[in-house]
Amino acid sequence: MGFLPWLADFLRRAFRLTVRFDMGEEPIPVAGSLAAVASERLGIVGLPNSGKSSLFNALTGGTAVVAPHPFSTTETNVGVAQVPDPRLDALSQMSHSRKTVHATVELVDIAGLVAGSAAGEGLGNRFLAGIREVDALLYVLRAFEDPNVVGGADPVEDLSTLELELVLADLASAEQQAERRRKAAKSDKSLVGEVEALDAAVEVLQGGTPVYRSTLGQGTRVALRPFFLLTNKPILAVVNLGEEQLLDADAVVKPVADELGGAGDVLGVCVQLEAEAARLDPSERAELLEGLGLGEGALPRVARGAYHVLGRRMFFTTGDKESRAWAFRQGARAPECAGVIHSDLQRGFIRAEVIGWEDLLELGSWSHAREAGKLRVEGKEYEVADGDVLEIRFNV
Ligand SMILES: Nc1nc2c(ncn2[C@@H]2O[C@H](COP(=O)(O)OP(=O)(O)OP(=O)(O)O)[C@@H](O)[C@H]2O)c(=O)[nH]1
Ligand SMILES: [Mg+2]
Numbered sequence: 070m071g072f073l074p075w076l077a078d079f080l081r082r083a084f085r086l087t088v089r090f091d092m093g094e095e096p097i098p099v100a101g102s103l104a105a106v107a108s109e110r111l112g113i114v115g116l117p118n119s120g121k122s123s124l125f126n127a128l129t130g131g132t133a134v135v136a137p138h139p140f141s142t143t144e145t146n147v148g149v150a151q152v153p154d155p156r157l158d159a160l161s162q163m164s165h166s167r168k169t170v171h172a173t174v175e176l177v178d179i180a181g182l183v184a185g186s187a188a189g190e191g192l193g194n195r196f197l198a199g200i201r202e203v204d205a206l207l208y209v210l211r212a213f214e215d216p217n218v219v220g221g222a223d224p225v226e227d228l229s230t231l232e233l234e235l236v237l238a239d240l241a242s243a244e245q246q247a248e249r250r251r252k253a254a255k256s257d258k259s260l261v262g263e264v265e266a267l268d269a270a271v272e273v274l275q276g277g278t279p280v281y282r283s284t285l286g287q288g289t290r291v292a293l294r295p296f297f298l299l300t301n302k303p304i305l306a307v308v309n310l311g312e313e314q315l316l317d318a319d320a321v322v323k324p325v326a327d328e329l330g331g332a333g334d335v336l337g338v339c340v341q342l343e344a345e346a347a348r349l350d351p352s353e354r355a356e357l358l359e360g361l362g363l364g365e366g367a368l369p370r371v372a373r374g375a376y377h378v379l380g381r382r383m384f385f386t387t388g389d390k391e392s393r394a395w396a397f398r399q400g401a402r403a404p405e406c407a408g409v410i411h412s413d414l415q416r417g418f419i420r421a422e423v424i425g426w427e428d429l430l431e432l433g434s435w436s437h438a439r440e441a442g443k444l445r446v447e448g449k450e451y452e453v454a455d456g457d458v459l460e461i462r463f464n465v
Contacts, residue, residue: 108149108173108174108175109174109175109204109205109375109376109379109381109396110174110175110176110177110202110203110204111174111175111176111177111203111204111205111206111207111305111375112176112177112179112199112200112203112205112206112207113125113176113177113178113179113206113207113209114179114182114200114206114207114208114209114231114235115181115182115208115209115210115211115227115231116181116182116183116211116220116221116227116230116231117139117140117141117180117181117182117183117191117219117220118137118138118139118141118181118211118218118219118220119181119209119210119211119220119227119309120209120211120213120309120340120341121142121178121179121181121209122134122135122141122142122146122178123135123340123341123344124207124209124307124309124338124340124343124344124371125146125148125176125178126344126347127340127343127344127346127347127368128148128150128176128347128368128371128372129148129149129150129176130148130347131146131148131178133146133148133178135344137215137217137218137219138219139181139183139191139219139220140180140181140191142178142179142180142181143180145177145178145179145196145199146176146177146178146179147175147176147177147178148175148176148178149173149174149175149176150173150174150175150176150372151171151172151173151372152171152172152173152174152369152372152373152375152376152394152396153171153365153368153369153372153373154171154172154373154383154394155365156383156385156426156456157169157171157383157385157392157393157394159426159430160385160387160392160426160429160430160458161387161392163387163429163430163433163434164387164388164389164392164434164435165389166387166388166389166390166391166392167389167390167391168390168391168392169391169392169393170391170392170393170394171394172376172383172394172395172396174372174375174376176207177199177200177203179196179197179199179200180195180196182197182230182231182234182235183230183234184230184233184234185234186234186238187234187235187237187238187241188237197235197238197299200299201242201297201299202297203302204302204303204379205302205303205304205305205375205378205379206299206302206303206304206305207304207305207306207307207371207375208227208228208231208304208305208306208307208333209307209309209340210224210225210227210228210231210306210307210308210309210325211224211227211309212224212308212309212310212311212314212321212337213309213310213311213312213314213339213341214311215311222311224308224309224321224324224325225324225325225328228306228325228328228329229328232279232300233277235279235299235300236274236277236278236279236300238299239270239274239279239280239298239299239300239301240271240274240275242296242297242298243267243270243271243274243296243298244271246267246296247264247267247268247271250263250264250267251264262292263292263295263296266289266292266293267293267296269285269289270285270289270293270296270298270301273285274300279300279332280293280298280300280301281300281301281302281303281304281332281333282300282330282332303333303378303379303380304329304332304333304334304378305333305334305335305336305371305374305375305377305378306325306329306333306334306335306336307335307336307337307338307340307371308321308322308325308335308336308337308338309338309339309340310337310338310339310340311339312339312341312342314337314339315339315342315361315363318337319337321337322335322336322337333378334374334377334378336367336370336371336374337367338367338370338371339367342361342363343366343367343368345357346358346366347368354366376396380398380399381396381397381398381399382396382397382398382399382453382454382455383395383396383397383455383456384397384406384453384454384455384456384457384458384459385426385456385457385458385459386410386458386459386460387429387435387458388435395409395410396409397409397453399455400452401452401453402449402450402451402452402453403418403420403421403423403447403448403449403450403451403452403453403459403461404418404449406421406453406459407421407459407461407463410461413463413465414461414463416463416465417463417464417465418449418461418462418463419462419463419464420446420447420448420462421446421447421448421451421453421459421460421461421462422439422444422445422446422447422459422460422462423444423445423446423447423451423453423457423458423459424438424443424444424445424457424458425454425456425457425458426456426457426458427456428443429458435460444460
């Protein structure tokens with residue numbers, strides 16, 4: 070591995086930053102703008118041969134090994150997926166931007182989990198440690214039938230196998246951490262709350278229930294975050310459909326959605342088809358997907374779905390140099406959002422000029438919006454809304 074890729078990898082591991090070195094372009098400032106380059110991470114889990122690596126490749130343009138036998142993935146694959154957003158494309162066109170920068174999400178693809186993974190069956194258990202610290206999980210549940218690809222085709226059954234393995238892995242982890250914390254709490258009373266949260270989690274997990282399905286309150290779930298339980302993360306489930314199931318997708322997806330209840334979001338995707346389409350150049354891809362009545366295809370929905378379960382929203386900046394989507398925590402106020410762009414903008418925040426993306430498009434340009442008096446001036450208390458276009462005034 071060359072020095073720069075090694076450094077990028079090191080930084081990512083050490084600080085969970087995504088840093089790409091592009092020798093031809095301005096270097097990305099690392100120090101001082103951590104939030105601007107940090108990326109959400111999503112771990113892909115599912116049974117062997119459910120289509121995890123195929124989905125990973127389609128979303129990231131990656132080249133993970135895809136094969137019809139179980140455990141074709143033996144090393145963790147990490148890649149970056151764009152989160153396409155037609156609102157940003159429209160703004161970029163309006164501003165004649167030289168560059169359009171979509172939000173990204175980092176994906177981690179691991180080996181398949183089988184019944185007994187938590188006890189060391191297959192390869193899965195070894196890999197679970199590698200996804201403990203992701204921000205959300207992407208379940209791939211197989212519905213497609215293919216006599217050449219070993220494995221079942223009942224996505225609800227996949228879901229219960231998967232959940233049980235994750236519950237067992239969490240139980241072992243929660244029990245161990247509870248004991249450790251209990252000892253530490255003897256001399257440090259501030260840890261009592263953590264011990265209580267872990268004990269509550271152990272009880273739920275012993276009953277076979279993932280934390281995200283449990284009745285544990287929001288406070289307990291927040292207190293559990295530092296312990297990186299897999300079932301304390303948001304879930305996006307992708308039901309991998311066969312091509313012939315596309316016409317009847319809702320009927321295949323519904324039982325999974327019913328089973329998961331409000332615990333996660335569910336999408337039906339024909340992964341194979343999307344993976345094939347992703348390999349084509351954009352015009353051929355559009356033609357293929359349109360021809361099948363699939364519109365923009367399912368990949369943008371998966372990427373946006375990931376942002377949705379992560380509780381992330383987008384604001385935009387736009388100008389002739391670049392138009393860019395920035396992800397922020399739902400409910401964040403203007404200075405925190407300014408800080409996503411650069412920490413200086415947060416530190417020296419004075420005010421934000423704000424307009425909704427649709428209103429701006431209608432007015433045709435930032436200067437028209439200003440002349441028409443349609444730019445709102447917002448202060449430190451303003452809660453940024455999804456789809457806002459911002460210009461930050463700051464002074465450092
Ligand atoms: N017919 C059909 N085959 C698919 C579909 N999605 C994936 N496959 C095939 O299923 C096999 C397994 O796909 P992978 O993407 O390697 O599955 P995986 O979940 O990463 O498998 P492991 O890494 O072994 O756990 C490959 O031969 C794929 O071509 C689909 O939608 N339809
Ligand atoms: Mg794989």
